[in-house]
Amino acid sequence: MCGISGIFDTQGTRDIARALIARINDSQAHRGPDEHDVHLEPGLALGHRRLSVIDLAAGQQPLFNAEGTVGIVFNGEIYNYRDLTAELQALGYRFRTRSDTEVIVHAWSAWGESCVHRLRGMFAFALWDRREQTLFLARDRMGVKPMHYAWLPDGSFVFGSELKVLTSHPDFVRELDPLAVEEYFTLGYVVDPRCIYRNAHKLPPAHTLTLRRGEKNRPTARQYWDVSFTNDSTITLQDAQAELRDRLREAVRLRMVADVPLGAFLSGGVDSSAVVATMAGLSSTPVHTCSIGFDDPRFDESTYALQVAERYRTDHRLETVSSEDFDLIDTLAWLYDEPFADSSAIPTYRVCQMARKHVTVALSGDGGDESLGGYRRYRMHLGEEAVRGRMPLALRRAMFGPLGRLYPKADWAPRPLRAKTTFQALAMDSVQAYCHSMSQLRGDARRALFSQAFQRSLGGYGVLDVFRQHAARAQTDDPLALIQYLDYKTWLVGDINTKVDRASMAHSLEVRSPLLDHKLVEWLATLPSDFKIRGGQGKAVFKQACEPLLPHDLLYRPKMGFSVPLASWLRGPLKGRVQQALLGERMHGCGFFNPSTVRRLIDEHNSGLRDHATALWMLLMFEAFLRLNDGAAGH
Structure with a gap:
């Protein structure tokens, strides 16, 4: 397990300073405290921070083949590396280490870009083929390990395990992406492949990215795997x-x-x-x-x-x-x-x-x-689907739409009486309803929170666009399978x-x-x-x-989850911090928020009239991000 980083001159072979790659590599020293090293050649720099887990003595990175033509920086574990080692040895490849890292180097030489199909594990890696002048990035199927990247103004390409690798580069422009802010205040996180900064991207799970020196057009990430919900097994329950x-x-x-x-x-x-x-x-x-x-x-x-x-x-x-x-x-x-x-x-x-x-x-x-x-929301969604399946959308909108608007938001009430969200969901189609249920702050709450200028900057964008794009690729009409697929891609x-x-x-x-x-x-x-x-x-x-x-x-007990008492924190020991942070100049000056709404959320929560813990925590974490990234433009 490690941290990786690198810089690639896509159009030439300009020298990259050792001090630069060392600095951005060390920004994620926590990911690999055991060893660190960099590799430099004209137009390329690779950095690695190592947490030693397998082959402690000989698994150092960046790792090259014996000829020095193929090298890699790798974060993760390949669980079938012993089987792959035997297969590659049978093909004539010779190993100098017992590490799973060297397996990927030889797998590339043997199978090229399709090598990812052979790998079973969690991984994010960047592989350099000197003969082909090609940089190949890959991320594991389930998105366990991260990969961030950006193109810099001079045409260079920078990548790393964490976003701080990119922001450590002096030429990276920290301009906030309003669409990412909308995603954050909808879901509580920024959805792949978007990043909080306009110029940065996350390589999506089960995708690769191939850069060839001299190509004029920026390449697009390619998907190499997807889960297929066939739900068609004839196995018995006992055998399953x-x-x-x-x-x-x-x-x-x-x-x-x-x-x-x-x-x-x-x-x-x-x-x-x-x-x-x-x-x-x-x-x-x-x-x-x-x-x-x-x-x-x-x-x-x-x-x-x-x-x-x-x-x-x-x-x-x-x-x-x-x-x-x-x-x-x-x-x-x-x-x-x-x-x-x-x-x-x-x-x-x-x-x-x-x-x-x-x-x-x-x-x-x-x-x-x-x-x-396993989620309770899955069972609730299937219950709503049973209703949606019996009534056409137009009738549901006419019947449940007004109820969803008029019914009070009863945070304090027993769960069966909190019907507002259910009424709203019944007036929607399946994908919209699931996006609605996954939203931490729903549309009306975000509209009240955001300033009119910020809302205009969104151009009508919403996270529902992301959910619909994924749903179109799900290739299933099974109600549970569809929302499982959506969760794989987002949550x-x-x-x-x-x-x-x-x-x-x-x-x-x-x-x-x-x-x-x-x-x-x-x-x-x-x-x-x-x-x-x-x-x-x-x-x-x-x-x-x-x-x-x-x-x-x-x-068979009720699911509890890994929760913390947010509501009482925000009314109690964090009360002063909330007031100072959310009503201060930093949040006001960014221009994203309606100050009167922020004040109302604080006052209603402190009085016990409403539970606004979710919104206030999201605002508190956003303010902390802004404070630590004062160099960011666009706020």
């Missing part, structure tokens, strides 16, 4: 449970290869508990497990984690986080480089911080909810994977996610949707498959 256990075991086994201490996160939820149970069955020694507890019982799952730890006799460590643990705002703003509003980044940061004291690699349960239908990549990557790499911790194994994802996409949500129960086939492994009350 057995096969799911086998496939999970294989995915876990592949991720237990490491030359450093390895363990797992154990939250007390179904997914991480299943991963730990599987690891215990594959290990001859106790599994190292780490849990975070909360001193507020509304958010604490540590007792369930302890059940699993005791059952499998793991080497378990628990640390309790105070419900007043809100001092990470500036740290997170620096770490994520863009506005990022998922408050569960705080406990995620803490559990990674704790785990790194004991292990270098940790397995997690990320991806289970998306692949197996999973932009929120979950981003949160875990930055939080873990802040502590030089490698996190591996067996439930994001692309072969497992492909197989799960063939299962009928009623295997996933059955009798009102999410992740039905998975929970049934895990019944021999885990306690019944853990499997």
Whole structure:
């Protein structure tokens, strides 16, 4: 696990200063504290920060083949590298290391751009072919590892694991993208491939980008893989449970290869508990497990984690986080480089911080909810779809549209009485309704928050455009499969994977996610949707498959999530900071917001009249981003 960076002169071979590549490479030193190096040649600079996990003695990067014609900087893990090594050796390639990095170098020589189809793992890499004068970038199928890039005014190309690599280059223009701001205040993150800056881009998951020196036109990223929801498997439910256990075991086994201490996160939820149970069955020694507890019982799952730890006799460590643990705002703003509003980044940061004291690699349960239908919103969407399927859109708009406008926003009420959002969703088509349900701030709230000048700068753009583009490529009419696909393209990549990557790499911790194994994802996409949500129960086939492994009350209890008490923080210990930050000159001067709306949100929240925690936290994190990026133009 590492941080990578580079600069490429696309039109010539101008010299690149060693001090420049060293500086931008060191901006992400936290990603790789063990070793660092750079490679320079006319028109090219490659940088690498290494967290040593496999072949500690000989896996240094940038790594070149014996002839010096193909080199790479690589972040991630190739879990099938031993099989690929044997295959490439049979083709005549000779290896100087035992690392998975060298596998990619020879795979390129053997198979060219199609080498990515052979790789099973999480990866982002840049590969330089000197003979072809070609720079090849690739990102893994599920978007576990990040890749950012930009073209500079002089035609040079700069790339890196984190956005701070780009902003560390003196020629990068920090001009904010209004469309990215709209995405952030809709979803809480900026959606791939957009970045908060106009000139920067994220390479989307399952995409490659090929640059050839001398080409006049800027290349576009190409997709090499996509998940296909066929939902057409004829397997029985009982056989699916057995096969799911086998496939999970294989995915876990592949991720237990490491030359450093390895363990797992154990939250007390179904997914991480299943991963730990599987690891215990594959290990001859106790599994190292780490849990975070909360001193507020509304958010604490540590007792369930302890059940699993005791059952499998793991080497378990628990640390309790105070419900007043809100001092990470500036740290997170620096770490994520863009506005990022998922408050569960705080406990995620803490559990990674704790785990790194004991292990270098940790397995997690990320991806289970998306692949197996675990979110409550999935069940709600299917319920709404049943209504939408019985009534034409025009009739639903006429009936539910006025109800959605007139019904009060009852944040304080029991969940069944919070019908405003449901009425609004029933007046929409399926894709619009799901985008609506995923929105942290919905259209009317954003219109009230944004200034008229900022709204004009959007030119009518909204995140719904992104959802419709993805939906058009989903090639499924199954209601659950469609929203799972949309989550793979937006939420999973932009929120979950981003949160875990930055939080873990802040502590030089490698996190591996067996439930994001692309072969497992492909197989799960063939299962009928009623295997996933059955009798009102999410992740039905998975929970049934895990019944021999885990306690019944853990499997079938309500999902809690990794939450923090935002509303009370913002009314209590953060009250002064909210007032100072959100009503200060920085937020007023950027011109994006309506000051009277910001004041109203603060006053109503402080009085207890309304719960505006989501909006205020988003504004607070945006202000922290602006404060740390005062050189940005356009605000």
